[in-house]
Amino acid sequence: MNYTLDFTPVIDGLPSLLSACLGTFFLAICGMLLATVIGIGGVVLRQSPIKALRWLVIGFVEIIRNTPFLVQIFFIYFALPLAGIRLDPTPTAIIALGINGGAYAIEIIRGGVQSISKGQMEAGLALGLHKAQVFRLIILKPALRAIYPSLTSQFVLLTLSTSIASAISAYELTSVSQRIESDSFRSFEVYFTVTVFYLVISWVMMRIFAFFSARYFSYPVK
């Protein structure tokens, strides 16, 4: 095979690739924040005494976890305008990432909450705290600590899933690199570079998670 590597288009496109990396970070971080809110909120509703709310959460989790992420993005982007909800690609991607990541986060966080001994809840109640206070002040932090590694890998996956948002041309790394590739036909050079960028992005994400872990979950346990 006679192929000469030529990184010129990549080098020329570097400014737009780097700024697209920021777009990827933006999508990922907004998606994670939304996923965390949905995850914790979902766990709370999942324990609600109202049966309908519990089933709503179970149904949500089952639907999201058993359908493709790409279809979920398309659904929000193309189907919701029929209901009068019209969103730009980037907000659409954030909502889709948040909903998808949230469904997985519900199951992960629920596992963490279940791992906390019943005695913790009882001790809080016996001190006169309400159930919601006990959850927020006593259960939540140790529960998150218990499942933090699983949540980290789920959120790294969420970060990489931002590339699927290229299908609706959200502003992120994959869609920008596709543009450079289709202008230059330098597929190998472009996707090699993008692969390295994604590795770096994942690594940075893991550092951020490690930072939060050291900051919030460093209390000693036996």
Next chain:
Amino acid sequence: MTQAAIQADASDAMITMTGVGKWYGAFQALHNVDITVAQGEKIVLCGPSGSGKSTLIRCINHLEAYQEGEIRVGGMLLGHQSKTIDAVRREVGMVFQQFNLFPHLTVLQNCMLAPVKALGLGKADAEERARQLLERVKISEQAEKYPAQLSGGQQQRVAIARALCMRPKVMLFDEPTSALDPEMVKEVLDTMIALAEEGMTMICVTHEMGFARQVADRVIFMASGAIVEEAPPAEFFSNPQHERTRKFLGEILGRH
């Protein structure tokens, strides 16, 4: 009972349980339990495992719901509405077998949490109160440590201080020394004895019969979810009335 007698009863008694029954599904855990605990009285509850003693004290702060009869704490009827349950829980401290300290909070924060969040006390007041009580259980030098850095005996003393920070009228102890290594039992019992000497109303589920002899006003023996007999400790140990009590005492004292 005359009206006057009811009122007198209500003012003297810290806890009254009348005809209390509790079921787990079809299994009846408590049968028609009647107990009256006067202010300042110290009760030791004992009995074989599964006899319902833990269930009984857990009914007093509604960690377990009861289905029959009536429980009054400090004159308040413990119903099943969350409002009265919260009110009762703020008056009743509880110490658990497994300590149940909050692992993500320091000793001091463990003691401050409920006074701030449940009583609405200011942080400075709560801290002052917490340090005072940690001093009282002789563990003030550990205030900034986390529970996992303490021994079992120290953890249990912190748990006692944490409960006392709510200024409860009654303290419930659910086998407070059963999870401890033998060498740590004494420090916890000493703390409980000191508390008893200060006049706290206490109900203790324990098999520490030395503690019962020294501190209890009455020992109540339960079996199969019912009260079998109750008597002052001297009488209880020297002259048990029922066969089941004699058998239980034989087993528990025979071990030593």
